[in-house]
Amino acid sequence: MAMTQESGIQYEPVAEIGGGAYGTVYKARDKQSGQFVALKSVRVQTDQEGLPLSTVREVALLRRLEQFDHPNIVKLMDVCATLRTDQETKVTLVFEHVDQDLKTYLEKAPPPGLPVSRIKDLMRQLLCGLSFLHSHRVLHRDLKPENILVTSRGQVKLADFGLARIYSCHMALTPVVVTLWYRSPEVLLQSTYATPVDIWSTGCIFAEMFRCKPLFCGESEVDQLTKIFSVIGLPSEDEWPTDVTLSRQNFCPQSPQPITDSVPEISEEGADLLLKMLTFDPLRRISALSAQEHRFFSDQPDNS
Template identity: 55%
Template structure:
């Protein structure tokens, strides 16, 4: 094992399970106590004394510290944070509870017949409960996608990876380069202002994916992504187009279609909820709290249609 993967006296590294631009994530086991499995996120940051620790790192740790106090069941738990210098690099280690798989892996193992309606309801209730908690505490996740939604072997759903998350106010300057393309809301694609409703669009994309077992909008450029969105939800009226957007409105984007039945395979109730997630206007998009009260999700004992 090389120096970059050195072990702590508190845990034993078992395997690499993920990699990003600034570091890696490992599966590990505690050496003491319960000897639980844990997830170790190790960030190796080049030494730049004049600039200090990058803002995105400070932001992620601060947000995790802010929300860990509440111990919400649908937010991944931060167990420890440690720092040190190694090979002229700042070695920042975040230790999280270990969850068996993400939603992408979970869906890849689903039957060709798809998920049971009760399972879809259960996943969405837990996801929305986590989002409602974040938004109530003025946190926008900004990168909600199946890779960042964890599903335990016991069916627990937890939102993870807060590297792009922000605490928001009404006048905050937010970057347009957020949210993985397939789950990115129209206002972000149009370089318009945005709020917590961007997470609700992403949740709607995940909701559709639970039925389809594949992403709903699969564009490879921002323009293509917008076109694929309008093919499904219809082209909005010019009056709904963000005034500040540098992208010009054009009827050539797509033919306008009714949005009552976005996916023919879904029931009326399911399509109604999906259409509220995928409302073009952020002001008309459903909140996590209201989505939990929607008839499709509100009655835990209701029969599948």
């Protein structure tokens, strides 16, 4: 897979648009086309060959997804690699630039918040992008309102997917506080995980679209799990994963509470979909594909 060497000169940074777990993000102008792009760089340790194979593999996968030109996926326009030292290479990913994220979009919604028709539209697009990623065995791993972009025409685009893998070695070196609010129980418990992690995050975001504020705001892994169990109930001993150090005994017994206590504005169909997303056992959690077929998205309210 070819990476452009030293092509950072083609992009002229115009503003810093946020520093996150993955380092500083810049809005830049492509000198050739004049269009705005978002630049995300990471420094990776290199071997004798130049670039670590894992990074090359991950970037190749992102590039392959690009060929499908999916409407709900942010475009990866270029990858630039600059050799900094013999041991270190700076990899810059060049994405299309979208002015606002879902967090800003929700904050800007006038009271009483988004109409249900808009929530349906946003969720439908979000699930469409997610089904696409999952069908290509790509996990997002860090889905939250900040990396769901919303264009001025109301188009939803998922950003930062696949980056968790590219940055994981780099992450250990950065003392950035990463939010736990959208993390699934299996990630919080450090159990094995797969595509259902993204569905849990999507459920948290779905609830937030109705509430206009996050659903579970924990300050530590244990606090986050406690807040989750206060809504969905403490899972049974049988459901508790066996490969984790944190035992079920660390938590008080809790019964599930009606989801409408936490999300009073949600409809019956919406509540059913939300609970299917916020299912503790990842194997029983709804998939992105099945969620798209849920009756919440049918235009006629299902009263049967």
